Amino acid sequence: MTQDMTGRTVVIIGGGSGIGLEVARRAVDRGADVVLGGRTEGKLAAAASELGDAASWHTVDTTDTSSIASFFAALDRVDHLFTPAASYQVGPMLELTDEAAASPFTSKFWGQYHAVRHAAPKLSGDGSVVLMAGAASVRPPAPAPAYVACNAAIEGLGRGLALELAPVRVNVVSPGTIDGNLWSQRPEQVREAAFAQYRRDTLLHRLGTEGEVADAVMFLFTNGFMTGSTLYPDGGYALR
Numbered sequence: 698m699t700q701d702m703t704g705r706t707v708v709i710i711g712g713g714s715g716i717g718l719e720v721a722r723r724a725v726d727r728g729a730d731v732v733l734g735g736r737t738e739g740k741l742a743a744a745a746s747e748l749g750d751a752a753s754w755h756t757v758d759t760t761d762t763s764s765i766a767s768f769f770a771a772l773d774r775v776d777h778l779f780t781p782a783a784s785y786q787v788g789p790m791l792e793l794t795d796e797a798a799a800s801p802f803t804s805k806f807w808g809q810y811h812a813v814r815h816a817a818p819k820l821s822g823d824g825s826v827v828l829m830a831g832a833a834s835v836r837p838p839a840p841a842p843a844y845v846a847c848n849a850a851i852e853g854l855g856r857g858l859a860l861e862l863a864p865v866r867v868n869v870v871s872p873g874t875i876d877g878n879l880w881s882q883r884p885e886q887v888r889e890a891a892f893a894q895y896r897r898d899t900l901l902h903r904l905g906t907e908g909e910v911a912d913a914v915m916f917l918f919t920n921g922f923m924t925g926s927t928l929y930p931d932g933g934y935a936l937r
C-alpha cells in the first residue's frame with residue numbers, strides 16, 4: 698500500500714540531484730512538502746521548479762555548522778530527513794594526502810552528524826531520519842580504506858542515533874554502484890572500469906538505479922517499525 702504523506706515535511710540535504718531528487722519526486726507524489734538543501738542555487742531552483750508548489754529550497758553546506766544551523770532555523774518542523782549530501786576524495790592510503798583521506802569523514806560522516814544534530818529539536822516524534830552510507834562498508838571494491846571506514850562508521854552512527862533519538866526512527870541506506878548523476882560526472886574510463894567490475898561482482902550482474910535507492914529510502918521513511926537498520930540496495934554485491 699502506498700502511504701499518504703499529506704501534511705508531512707520531508708527535508709533532503711543533497712536533494713537537488715541524483716538519489717535525493719528521486720526521493721523528493723516520490724515524496725511530492727505522495728502529498729508531502731519537500732525542502733531541498735545543497736550548495737548550488739541554480740541546481741536547487743531547477744529541481745524545485747520541476748517539483749512544483751510543494752517544494753522549497755535553501756542553500757546549505759554540510760561542512761559548515763553555521764550554515765547547517767541557518768538552514769534548520771528557517772524550518773518550522775521536520776517529519777523526515779534524508780542526507781545524501783557529500784563530496785570527497787576516494788583512494789589508497791599510500792596515494793592520498795591526509796586531507797584527502799579525511800574528506801569522506803569531513804563531508805559525509807560529520808556532515809550528516811551535524812545535520813541530524815541541528816534537525817533534532819524540530820524532528821516530529823513519529824518522524825524519521827535516513828542516513829546515506831555505501832556498500833563499500835562491507836565489501837571494498839578497490840583500495841580506499843578511509844572511504845570504506847567512513848561508510849561503516851555511518852552505519853554505526855545510524856544505530857547509535859536510533860537509540861538516542863527514539864521514538865524518532867533512524868535508519869541507513871547503503872547502496873551499491875548506481876548508474877546516475879554521481880558517476881556521470883567521473884571520467885569515462887574510470888566509470889566504465891568500475892561499472893564493468895560491478896556487473897561482474899554483483900549477483901544481479903547490473904548497476905542499480907537512483908529510483909531503486911529512493912524506493913528503499915521511502916520504505917524507511919514510512920515503515921513505522923524500522924529503526925536502527927541498514928538496507929543494502931546493491932543487487933547482492935555485499936554477499937559475494
Ligand SMILES: NC(=O)c1ccc[n+]([C@@H]2O[C@H](COP(=O)([O-])OP(=O)(O)OC[C@H]3O[C@@H](n4cnc5c(N)ncnc54)[C@H](OP(=O)(O)O)[C@@H]3O)[C@@H](O)[C@H]2O)c1
Pocket residue numbers: 710711712713714715716717734735736737740757758759760781782783784804805808829830831832871872873874875876877878879880
Ligand atoms: N551513486 C552511487 O553509486 C552511490 C553509491 C553508494 C553511495 N552513494 C552516496 O550517495 C551520495 C551521493 O548521492 P548521489 O549518488 O545521488 O550523487 P549526487 O547527485 O552528486 O548528489 C549529491 C548532492 O549533494 C550535494 N552536496 C554535495 N556536497 C554537499 C555539501 N557539502 N553540502 C550540501 N550539499 C552538498 C550536491 O549538490 P551541490 O554540489 O550543488 O552542493 C548534490 O546535489 C554520497 O554520499 C555517496 O557516497 C552513492
